[in-house]
Amino acid sequence: MTKPNPDSNTIGIHKLYAEDPISADKTIWGRVTNPLTRRGFLKNSGLMAMTTALGSNIPFANNMPAGLIPAAFAQTDDAFNIYGKKGLKILNDRPLNAETPAHLLDDRVTPSSKLFIRNNGIPPSIPEVTSQDWVLKVEGESCETPKQFTISDLKKRFKPHTLQLQIECGGNGRSEFYPPAKGNQWSTGAVGCPEWTGVRIKDILEDVGIQKDAVYVAYEGKDRHLSGDQNKRPISRGVPLWKAMEEESLIVWGMNGDDLPLIHGAPLRMVCPGWPASVSGKWLSKILIRDQVHDGAKMTGQSYRVPCEPVSPGSKVADEDMCIIESMPVKSLITFPKSGIDHGLNESLKIRGHAWAGDLSVKKVFLSIDFGSTWHETLLEDPVNRFAWQHWTQDVTFPSEGYYEVWARAEDEQGVSQPVVLPQWNPRGYLNNSCHRIAVQVKA
């Protein structure tokens, strides 16, 4: 099989299956087949993921050959999408990382099928995450009474909250930095704003008791290190106590009215919105109340850190001069139309998208159709709740035939705006919030 053109946006499930159908079964669904017959779903591995995505049972599941893409997903014009497959651009399949093209982020509430995937390690298996024995332990130096909770304990003992909260990978936009930064080469699609259901981290912390010396709240999850080393964690990050205590910082079991999908952290994950999504730990098994800034995997060194003071592009920066990223910067996306369309002269084009600003709200969003020479304020909605992205729209007519770019630029409540060129270069390529641009060809 040939490898698809690297420029193509349409790789995904087909590419994974083309390279190695057996491992694609495992990567996408967690599916392992009977080694003798090469059929079925060994110990029901992956069956639930596949049926959930299909939205129906597979009556002859035991006969289903290994390495077969379910026909429903092979149809490009099918009515539904599945997470991490159709439409999403797969950047890396081990660990699985996939982003969503801007025009597929048009929904006001991001469906799980269109939420980016950022894994640092190997997710736990379906049997592990569906087990009734899953517990969340709460401990750490500054925890008064270490406790553990089953998921039904959490549901019974604490008040549930449902909120629409945006999460964005700290490295979203990395691909534009020069000199290039190592890591997944995200363009614009590592962001989303689903509706989450769970309990406040605050309520759990108050239940176990927070000692006076507490400064940080960290997570551990059940994903495994890529090397297979049991003593290594792929990632274990956290947030300062004040961020964990915010009313919108949650431990969730639900997404958009359903249980969390495996790939997004089932059965439990943290959501600390507005910060790099790596603080919103998946497959959550432990919360640590720390008396120091957490020092878990990808908290230290250069990970999720930027130079404390600005540096020239390409600089080497010592670890002690790197500061942990907290709130993400103001940003916006044009989600309609899709870049690259033809549009009729004299016809109005309703352009729309979303904007968000980390811990802050967005005050204004502007559009330019003349490469930033003039800017026009769009109609901007308030967020449905704090930390939800805000929708904006604007009717545009183009003055002549020709090639246009539509640029969007948001401004936060403190008057801080997105740059038109790239923001401050940093060694790992985080926080690129330069304005989003789409191309439109206007024809008579």
Added chain:
Amino acid sequence: MSRLLSLILICFTINDTRANEDPQTGLIMDAGWELVRANCGGCHSYDIITSQKSDRQGWEEMIRWMQSSQNLWQFDPKTEETILDYLTKSYPPSESRRRAPITKTLMPLN
């Protein structure tokens, strides 16, 4: 007829990869690529190699980071030299720029 044409076109598009890329891994098949295939696919997919661009020092830093924290084994000097030569030649940084034009796949067709 147009269906046949588009079929041919599709086949042509699918095969439109650089002839010197290994179809399984996507690695450019230049001197030393088999060593990279043998040493660098244990933990992660090859996509993470082929999507990076760096100079020799940058590639060496990535290897050192994987050796110090990600359980990558030590290479004998000759292997390391070959791997670094390969990566530096095959995946160098592109020319410097402030901000690139909108990517080709997002442009109008004409």
